Amino acid sequence: MTRRLLLAVLLAVTCTACGGAPSGTSAADGAVTLGFSAWPGWFPWQVAEEKGLFARNGVKVNLKYFDSYTDSLTALATGAVDANSQTLNDTLASVSGGAEQTVVLVNDNSTGNDQIIARAGITSVAQLKGRTVAAEQGTVDHYLLLLALDKAGLTEKDVTFKPLPTDAAAAAFKAGQVDAVGVFAPFTTTALELPGSTAIATSKDFPGAIPDHLVVARELATSRPEVVQGLVKTWFDTLAWMRENPAEARTIMARRAGVSEQAYADYDAGTTIFTLEQNREAFASGDLERQAKEIAAFLTTAGLADTEPSLDGLFDPRFVQGVSS
Numbered sequence: 001m002t003r004r005l006l007l008a009v010l011l012a013v014t015c016t017a018c019g020g021a022p023s024g025t026s027a028a029d030g031a032v033t034l035g036f037s038a039w040p041g042w043f044p045w046q047v048a049e050e051k052g053l054f055a056r057n058g059v060k061v062n063l064k065y066f067d068s069y070t071d072s073l074t075a076l077a078t079g080a081v082d083a084n085s086q087t088l089n090d091t092l093a094s095v096s097g098g099a100e101q102t103v104v105l106v107n108d109n110s111t112g113n114d115q116i117i118a119r120a121g122i123t124s125v126a127q128l129k130g131r132t133v134a135a136e137q138g139t140v141d142h143y144l145l146l147l148a149l150d151k152a153g154l155t156e157k158d159v160t161f162k163p164l165p166t167d168a169a170a171a172a173f174k175a176g177q178v179d180a181v182g183v184f185a186p187f188t189t190t191a192l193e194l195p196g197s198t199a200i201a202t203s204k205d206f207p208g209a210i211p212d213h214l215v216v217a218r219e220l221a222t223s224r225p226e227v228v229q230g231l232v233k234t235w236f237d238t239l240a241w242m243r244e245n246p247a248e249a250r251t252i253m254a255r256r257a258g259v260s261e262q263a264y265a266d267y268d269a270g271t272t273i274f275t276l277e278q279n280r281e282a283f284a285s286g287d288l289e290r291q292a293k294e295i296a297a298f299l300t301t302a303g304l305a306d307t308e309p310s311l312d313g314l315f316d317p318r319f320v321q322g323v324s325s
Helices: 007-017 044-050 069-078 088-096 140-151 166-174 187-191 218-223 225-244 246-257 261-265 276-285 287-301
Strands: 032-037 061-066 083-087 101-110 114-118 132-135 160-163 180-184 198-202 211-217 271-273
Touching: 032 044, 032 069, 032 225, 044 061, 044 225, 044 246, 061 069, 069 083, 069 088, 083 088, 088 101, 088 140, 088 211, 088 287, 101 218, 101 225, 101 276, 114 140, 114 187, 132 140, 132 166, 140 180, 140 198, 140 287, 166 180, 166 187, 180 187, 211 218, 211 225, 218 225, 225 246, 246 261, 276 287
Parallel strands: 032 061, 032 083, 132 160, 132 180
Antiparallel strands: 083 211, 101 211, 101 271, 114 180, 114 198
């Protein structure tokens, strides 16, 4: 299979590895830039900003929302942001290219909100053979597509793969330009507006395959651990605030997602937010390392990475351990 590593990230990481990019964007006032994009497990960061929870934990944060998930990956790889919420497989792809990144928090596991959606008449992944399928090349739903094809006894060579940014892929599918699409919420809502369309595979079919994390530049975790600790503490404070104020929290997140509150409510089951206890268990039990090894092997076999990335320094448990219960 031809190499499918996301080109923008590869080029960005290559520049970083060569020393041509900054190691971080910490401002003169000590503020750090935290990136996130359209995913239900990351919208709580919007709540944190609007309710002043970063400041309560003594961290100055420039929260940067990316319309394009790919752009957020590139931003962390080049040092344009100090931290970003992203999937484990995309982190491993960046690390494989030379980026020095560290996972400090498990935001969630995708349990259905990543989907392969097909037009009417296609009811199984096996029926994608010979069809045109769109997804954002080298990122999470391309990965889900490869997992689903493999489970059905197919490879990417059995379909015509059309690489498009996630929003454009959803729009192309809705317009009838492709037979199927790999997208994540909230773009699933757009894709499912095509009459007769249905999800033929989701992340629920592959438990634990798509975990989502807060990932920081390794230099930040080394030189300013108190800032990373503040970010992690803010996350759990935000989850606590959301539990006490569910209606207001949903309003904030739905507005950021650009969907109705009812549509946002429909995403709940498809994203499993990790508690502090689940975070500690994930780091302590070796589950994260196991997942990373499985994903790294698959990325290499499927051609999404040239070599398996090193896991040395990839996971740092001290920040979830440092949050008071």
